[in-house]
Amino acid sequence: xxxxxxxxxxxxxxxxxxxxxxxxxxxxxxxxxxxxxxxxxxxxxxxxxxxxxxxxxxxxxxxxxxxxxxxxxxxxxxxxxxxxxxxxxxxxxxxxxxxxxxxxxxxxxxxxxxxxxxxxxxxxx
Amino acid sequence: xxxxxxxxxxxxxxxxxxxxxxxxxxxxxxxxxxxxxxxxxxxxxxxxxxxxxxxxxxxxxxxxxxxxxxxxxxxxxxxxxxxxxxxxxxxxxxxxxxxxxxxxxxx
Numbered sequence: 001x002x003x004x005x006x007x008x009x010x011x012x013x014x015x016x017x018x019x020x021x022x023x024x025x026x027x028x029x030x031x032x033x034x035x036x037x038x039x040x041x042x043x044x045x046x047x048x049x050x051x052x053x054x055x056x057x058x059x060x061x062x063x064x065x066x067x068x069x070x071x072x073x074x075x076x077x078x079x080x081x082x083x084x085x086x087x088x089x090x091x092x093x094x095x096x097x098x099x100x101x102x103x104x105x106x107x108x109x110x111x112x113x114x115x116x117x118x119x120x121x122x123x124x125x
Numbered sequence: 126x127x128x129x130x131x132x133x134x135x136x137x138x139x140x141x142x143x144x145x146x147x148x149x150x151x152x153x154x155x156x157x158x159x160x161x162x163x164x165x166x167x168x169x170x171x172x173x174x175x176x177x178x179x180x181x182x183x184x185x186x187x188x189x190x191x192x193x194x195x196x197x198x199x200x201x202x203x204x205x206x207x208x209x210x211x212x213x214x215x216x217x218x219x220x221x222x223x224x225x226x227x228x229x230x231x232x
Contacts, residue, residue: 108216112171
């Protein structure tokens, strides 16, 4: 059974950093790209970024709203993907989800099938 | 960025009704579109991928169609457990983007 479990969320003051983890199981982790999404309270879904599989370069892409502040990395030996969030702002407050991308075609990462349950990040003074 | 315009934003229907949600992309995304169902407090659940493919285990009353810029999502016979918010999601171009969601309620 495919499972993704996020951790690391919590309350943080503006300007500080936080690192989220997403631990995967039930599939060949290294073969898949991984996405991060977020959802602010009462709002819709927003794509944050993804990391390609090592086979496809292990490179990353980000939404403009987080580029330069957030970074995604992966440890295939542990089946974990990370979201490092620096310079957090109040509008980064959201539930953060990791999700498996079901396919990659060249540099293109396709949609997400399995999602974690999410972890809440609250940025407040 | 490709804007995804989803309509309606909310919808009230009766059990057994046919329900349709539309999603229009600001640019051609071919068939690189998914539909998700989200129940409050839960993670999104994939229902349809590549515009018209039913995800494994999803009931056949759910369907999707479209190509290019116009897409539709249909529930052929609404069931009480279908009460949720539905989102379209394009992954044909970076950044990946979502429609604003359609909140579905039982009349």
